[in-house]
Amino acid sequence: MALVYENLKLHTTSEKFFVEACDEGVDDVLAIDRMSTEVAITAKKDIPPSAITRPICGILGTVRLVAGMYLIVITRKKKVGELLNHSIWKATDFDIISYKKTILHLNDTQLQDNKTFLSMINHVLGIDGFYFSTSYDLTHTLQRLSNTSPEFQEMSLLERADQRFVWNGHLLREFSAQPEIHKFAVPVIHGFIIIHSCSVNGKYFDWILISRRSCFRAGVRYYVRGIDSEGHAANFVETEQIVYCNGGKASFVQTRGSIPFFWSQRPNLKYKPKPQINSALNHMDGFQRHFDSQIISYGKQVIINLVNQKGSEKPLEQTFSHMVDGLGNGMVRYFAFDFHKECSRMRWDRLQILVDQVAEIQDEFGYFLVDSEGKVLMTQEGIFRSNCMDCLDRTNVIQSLLAHRSLQAQLQRLGVLHIGQRIEEQVQFEKIYKNAWADNANACAKQYAGTGALKTDFTRTGKRTQWGLIMDGWNSLIRYYKNNFSDGFRQLPIIMVVAFSMCIICLLMAGDTWTETLAYVLFWGTASIGTATIILYNGKDFVDAPKLVQKEKMD
Incomplete structure (x- = not known):
C-alpha cells in the first residue's frame, strides 16, 4: 500500500497548480493557489479543461526566493530495485516552477x-543521489522500524521520518502543518542505494547497501568541518547493509562523521590547508x-x-x-589507527591488524536479525563510528571490511553459506560486493568533495595498484581545483592566468632578437610570479567561497 501517492499529474493554470493523484480508486487533487500560496485538497472535477497537463513523479516541496514562491517537482525517476518488496526510486530530474507569472x-x-539563488538550487539538485519510496520509510534502519x-505505523511517511535524513524537510514545511495533504509529500534522502539479487550455493537473496547523509551541518568539504553547537557532525552518514533471504532479514549499521569538536580547515590555495582547532569555544x-x-x-x-598521528593531523x-x-x-571506546603509516609502501594487508583489534567488540555488538515469522532473534547493541579527515576514502575502506566480516556471519546464520565457507570463495558475489562499496565511496565523495573517492582500487579488487595511485592523484588535483575555485561562484584570478599565458606565448613566438624575447619573458614571468605570490600570501581572499554560509569563528 502506497503511503504517498505514486502516480501524479501536474495541471497548471494562470491562477493555480493542481496536482492530481492518479492512483487507482483515488479522487484527491492538491490545489495550490499561485496568488495566496494556500494549499488545499479538492476534487478532479475542479481541474479546468484549459489547464496545461504533464506527468510528474513527486513533489519535492516549495521555496521562497526573491521573486516569490516556487514549486519544486520531481520530473523523472529511475527504479533502483525492490527493498523488502517495496519499489525504491532515484530522482533524476527536477523542475522549479514560479508561482508568479512574470x-x-x-x-x-x-x-x-x-x-x-535559482542556479544554486539547480546545482544542488544536479548532485546525484536523491532517493525516495512511496511505500517504504527509507530514513530508518530495519532495527529502528522493528521497534x-x-x-x-499509522503515521504518514513525512510525520514519522528521521529528520536527520529528510533532505527536503525544509521544502515540505508548508505540507507538514496540514496532515490531510501528507500523501502528496514524499521524503527524499540523499546518499547512495544499491540493490542486488544474488545467488550463492543455489540460495537466492537480496543484498542491499544504503547510505543516508545527514542534512544537518551539510555543506562542501573544506567549509564544513567538525560539529555545530547542537552536536551535529559534518558529513555524517549512516550506512546500512541489509540481507533479505526467504523472509529472513539481517542488517548491519555503521556511521561516519567529522571529528566531533570545533575545528576548521578553510581553503587558502595551499594543497592541504592546516586544520585549526578553535580554542575559544567549549568543545566538551x-x-x-x-x-x-x-x-x-x-x-x-x-x-x-x-x-x-603526525604532522598537521596530529593535534586532531x-x-x-x-x-x-x-x-x-x-x-564510548576509542581506537586510533594511523592508516597512511600502517599501509605505507602498498602494505594494505596491514588493515587486518585493525579488523582483528576490534573483532571481539564487533561480535559483542552483533547485528540485527529477524526470522521469516517476524521474530527478532538478535539486535545490534552498538556501532562503529569511523572517521578520517574527510570521512570519505580511508573511512569507506575500513567500513567495507567491517561490513564484510558481519556479512560472513549473517550469510552463515541465514543458511546461505555452509559451515567453513568464506565469502571470498564466492567470486561472483565478492565482485558485486566490492564494486558496490567502491560505488558507495564514489557517491559520498562526489556529494561532499566534488570528485570520486580515492583508494577505490583496493575496495574493488582487494589490492592497491599503481594505476589506482595515478587515479588518486588525478582526483586529488580535481578536488583541489573544486575546493578552491568552484565551491562558490567566482573564477580563477584572471591576472595570473593572463600573465602566465603571455609568458608561454613569448617563449613560443620569439621576437626579432633574443634580447627582445628575453625582455618579454622576464616581464611576463615576473608578473606571473609576483601575482602568484600575492595570491598565495592572501590565499583566503582569492578562494571562491560558497555564498549563504554563516561565517563561523574558526578562521
Whole structure:
C-alpha cells in the first residue's frame, strides 16, 4: 500500500497548480493557489479543461526566493530495485516552477539575486543521489522500524521520518502543518542505494547497501568541518547493509562523521590547508551532545579514528583521544589507527591488524536479525563510528571490511553459506560486493568533495595498484581545483592566468632578437610570479567561497 501517492499529474493554470493523484480508486487533487500560496485538497472535477497537463513523479516541496514562491517537482525517476518488496526510486530530474507569472516587479539587483539563488538550487539538485519510496520509510534502519508502536505505523511517511535524513524537510514545511495533504509529500534522502539479487550455493537473496547523509551541518568539504553547537557532525552518514533471504532479514549499521569538536580547515590555495582547532569555544559541550544523541540512536560507540598521528593531523587525533577520556561513561571506546603509516609502501594487508583489534567488540555488538515469522532473534547493541579527515576514502575502506566480516556471519546464520565457507570463495558475489562499496565511496565523495573517492582500487579488487595511485592523484588535483575555485561562484584570478599565458606565448613566438624575447619573458614571468605570490600570501581572499554560509569563528 502506497503511503504517498505514486502516480501524479501536474495541471497548471494562470491562477493555480493542481496536482492530481492518479492512483487507482483515488479522487484527491492538491490545489495550490499561485496568488495566496494556500494549499488545499479538492476534487478532479475542479481541474479546468484549459489547464496545461504533464506527468510528474513527486513533489519535492516549495521555496521562497526573491521573486516569490516556487514549486519544486520531481520530473523523472529511475527504479533502483525492490527493498523488502517495496519499489525504491532515484530522482533524476527536477523542475522549479514560479508561482508568479512574470518577474517584471523585480529590479536589476533582485533579478540577479533571484537568478543566483535559482542556479544554486539547480546545482544542488544536479548532485546525484536523491532517493525516495512511496511505500517504504527509507530514513530508518530495519532495527529502528522493528521497534515501533502501532501509532507509528499509522503515521504518514513525512510525520514519522528521521529528520536527520529528510533532505527536503525544509521544502515540505508548508505540507507538514496540514496532515490531510501528507500523501502528496514524499521524503527524499540523499546518499547512495544499491540493490542486488544474488545467488550463492543455489540460495537466492537480496543484498542491499544504503547510505543516508545527514542534512544537518551539510555543506562542501573544506567549509564544513567538525560539529555545530547542537552536536551535529559534518558529513555524517549512516550506512546500512541489509540481507533479505526467504523472509529472513539481517542488517548491519555503521556511521561516519567529522571529528566531533570545533575545528576548521578553510581553503587558502595551499594543497592541504592546516586544520585549526578553535580554542575559544567549549568543545566538551558540543562533543557531549554529539555522543549523547549517538548513544540514544545506536547504543554503544566504538570510534575508529584513521587520521595521521603526525604532522598537521596530529593535534586532531590527540584532542579527540583526550576528549573521549573526558567523557568517562564507558559507552564510548576509542581506537586510533594511523592508516597512511600502517599501509605505507602498498602494505594494505596491514588493515587486518585493525579488523582483528576490534573483532571481539564487533561480535559483542552483533547485528540485527529477524526470522521469516517476524521474530527478532538478535539486535545490534552498538556501532562503529569511523572517521578520517574527510570521512570519505580511508573511512569507506575500513567500513567495507567491517561490513564484510558481519556479512560472513549473517550469510552463515541465514543458511546461505555452509559451515567453513568464506565469502571470498564466492567470486561472483565478492565482485558485486566490492564494486558496490567502491560505488558507495564514489557517491559520498562526489556529494561532499566534488570528485570520486580515492583508494577505490583496493575496495574493488582487494589490492592497491599503481594505476589506482595515478587515479588518486588525478582526483586529488580535481578536488583541489573544486575546493578552491568552484565551491562558490567566482573564477580563477584572471591576472595570473593572463600573465602566465603571455609568458608561454613569448617563449613560443620569439621576437626579432633574443634580447627582445628575453625582455618579454622576464616581464611576463615576473608578473606571473609576483601575482602568484600575492595570491598565495592572501590565499583566503582569492578562494571562491560558497555564498549563504554563516561565517563561523574558526578562521
